[in-house]
Amino acid sequence: MNIEEIQKLHYDRIGAQYESHYGDACSREYRERFIDAPMFQGIDLSGKNVLEAMCGNGQTTEYLLSKGAKVTGLDISTAEIDSFRDRFPNCEALCGSVFETGFADDSFDCVAIVGGLHHLHPDINKAVTEIHRVLKTSGYFCFAEPYKGSLPDTVRSFWYKHDKLFAANEASIDLGELKREFVTRFNSIDEIYLGNIGYLLVLNSMVFRIPVRLKPLYTPIVMAGESFINRFVGKWSSCFVVCQWQKV
Numbered sequence: 001m002n003i004e005e006i007q008k009l010h011y012d013r014i015g016a017q018y019e020s021h022y023g024d025a026c027s028r029e030y031r032e033r034f035i036d037a038p039m040f041q042g043i044d045l046s047g048k049n050v051l052e053a054m055c056g057n058g059q060t061t062e063y064l065l066s067k068g069a070k071v072t073g074l075d076i077s078t079a080e081i082d083s084f085r086d087r088f089p090n091c092e093a094l095c096g097s098v099f100e101t102g103f104a105d106d107s108f109d110c111v112a113i114v115g116g117l118h119h120l121h122p123d124i125n126k127a128v129t130e131i132h133r134v135l136k137t138s139g140y141f142c143f144a145e146p147y148k149g150s151l152p153d154t155v156r157s158f159w160y161k162h163d164k165l166f167a168a169n170e171a172s173i174d175l176g177e178l179k180r181e182f183v184t185r186f187n188s189i190d191e192i193y194l195g196n197i198g199y200l201l202v203l204n205s206m207v208f209r210i211p212v213r214l215k216p217l218y219t220p221i222v223m224a225g226e227s228f229i230n231r232f233v234g235k236w237s238s239c240f241v242v243c244q245w246q247k248v
Contacts, residue, residue, distance in 0.1 A: 019057055019083060021206035026215040028059065030202045034226060035114060036063040038192050039142045039242045045069040048109035053098050053131065054116030057083035061091065064112070072108075074101060098127045103134045110140040115240075117145050121169045125181055132185050132247060141186060141245040146172040152195075152239045159207075175241060186245040195239030198226030 021027065046068035052060050055073035057080055064071045065088070072092040073084045081095040096102060098113075098120070111131045120127050131141055146156060153172050179188055202219050205212065235241075 016079075017206060020212055022203065023057060023059060024212050024215065026202050026219040027205070028062070029219070030198055030223065030226075031059060031114070032063055033223070034194055034198065034230070035144050035240075035242065036060060038194065039112070039114075039144055039244065040064075040067070040110075041190070041244075043110065043140055043142070043244070045110065049107065050110045050112060051101075051103070051108045051134065053101075053111055053113050053127075054119070055084055055093075056080045058087050058091070060112050060114050061088055065091075069110075074098060099123065099130055101130055101134055105133055106136045107134045108139060109136055110142060111135055113143045113145075115145060117143060118173050119170055121171050124173060124178065128178070128182060132182070135247045137247055139247045140189075141247065142243070143245075144240055144242045145175075146239065147175045147241045148172045149174075149176075150193075150235065150239070151237055156239075175243070182245075185248055187248060188243065189246050190242075190244040192242045193233060193235050193238035193240075194230055194242060196226055196229045196233060196237075198222050199239045202226075 040063075045064060048069050049072070050064050050069040051072050051074060052058065052064065053074045055061060055075045056077075058071075058073055061071045061073060061084070070091075071088070072094070073081065073088070074094050074096060075081045075084065076095070076097055078095055081093055084091075085093045094102070098116070111134065113131075117124050117127065128141070135141060146153065148171075156172060175191075198219075201208065201210065201222050202215060205215055
């Protein structure tokens with residue numbers, strides 16, 4: 001069974017549970033403030049053709065549409081892409097592979113992936129090569145991922161191996177290695193290290209088995225704490241990295 005078949009079966013199995021935890025109002029607020037806003041900062045999305053690759057049910061699409069983008073969703077999971085189509089009937093959607101998208105060269109002004117690359121080990125480079133192909137020259141590749149080398153990643157690596165919510169091939173990305181591999185094809189425009197208590201308890205409530213109904217009770221104070229702590233965190237202490245790359 002290949003990587004994408006593993007992921008397809010995995011998300012077809014947990015899709016409903018995943019959507020309830022990552023698509024509730026609290027998680028949507030977290031994503032908008034701490035992932036989407038910094039990830040697209042400085043990019044004019046109005047009227048731009050944007051691919052949300054590995055889109056799930058389109059949690060980033062909601063933000064992109066609010067900024068005037070024309071969005072296409074791509075995901076390997078039938079259940080997730082069906083949910084995407086239900087939520088965004090006016091957007092194009094394709095159930096297919098991020099390794100071979102079928103889109104023409106230079107199709108998109110921007111490609112966005114949130115929390116998808118770390119599902120693609122050991123073939124992340126293959127996916128980024130395909131993203132480079134479908135991007136227009138000077139187009140943006142924007143992504144947010146857990147990364148190797150931080151203190152939280154030490155705990156996360158152990159958790160991945162012992163929790164059935166994670167597929168067997170999931171692992172944080174090696175950002176330094178990825179940058180070296182694509183140094184001649186992308187310029188690294190921005191790199192922001194974020195994520196602490198809100199990332200854990202609000203966005204990842206499913207991982208900690210926190211009932212969704214309880215999240216509104218603690219989210220305001222936890223989000224305030226996230227904003228404050230983010231002023232002091234760095235590469236060694238953050239939970240994820242937000243990146244903007246630009247195609248050369």
